[in-house]
Amino acid sequence: MVTTPRAKPDGHDITCRQAVALMTDYLDGALSEDDRALVEAHLGECEACTEHLRQIRVTVTVTGRVRDEDLNPRAREDLMNLYRRWQADREP
């Protein structure tokens, strides 16, 4: 069965799939000026893609919380011992 592509809804120069595909580049500031303008125009008109972008931003923030771990004290002690051994070998 052949599907006839729908016309793009008014005001959309790029599709939602294209907008979503460009979001990481958009957040990285890696898009050309033209592409950035297309994405921003799309976001201005498309609540679904805007929500998706918000969710990606929340995702980035939440992923950044993963690093809040204390260093295992035993690992720290092992490393300080490693340093001392290295220092002892190094000294003439």
Added chain:
Amino acid sequence: MRGRLAIAIGTDDRREHSSSPGPGEGELLARLQAGDEEAFACLVDRHHAAMVRIARGYVRSQAVAEEVAQEGWLGLLRGLDRFEGRSSLRTWLFRIVVNRAISTGLHERQHLPVADSELGDDGGRFSQDGWWVTPPVHWADEAVDRMVAPEVAARVRRFVAELPPAQRQVVTLRDVEGLPSADVCDILGISEGNQRVLLHRARTRIRQHLEQEAVW
């Protein structure tokens, strides 16, 4: 314009890890080269946990990742006199860890090159002509407070661990450690384009998991 205003939340509040308090990198390096143990301790506190997380992307166990990170420190100490400051100390250190982790991972037969499937599709979320089949359910604004709870971080750690290797490595450096794109490409030896595709896929998957947390 509603959309433009609405996207003004988010990554601007990402922590700039290099601005952590305490002595600067240049000062620590000089002190380390002069044999100051405290400078080494300071660098360990700053970078070791990240080095283990990075190594974990390549090797099969936490214990092996700890060993790789430890070898990374030894690599730093042994190369100290040769360090020319062309990259930041952190980038250099992370690159040593990645190289060690790759050789260890190869030995374990765990390291895989970027698979085509990791650069793949959008999971059927869009119709053939490119519009949402099911638009995203709204949760970003409502869920943001809940999402920063420590127990959610623990689950996100698991989501990250379950990503395909190349995605896991990129998202660990970019979003967990907060490194800029150029440093990540330098450390992993990949192109900016590939890096962003992998980051995009990783974020998309983590977002899907978070959606399940947020919507019930």
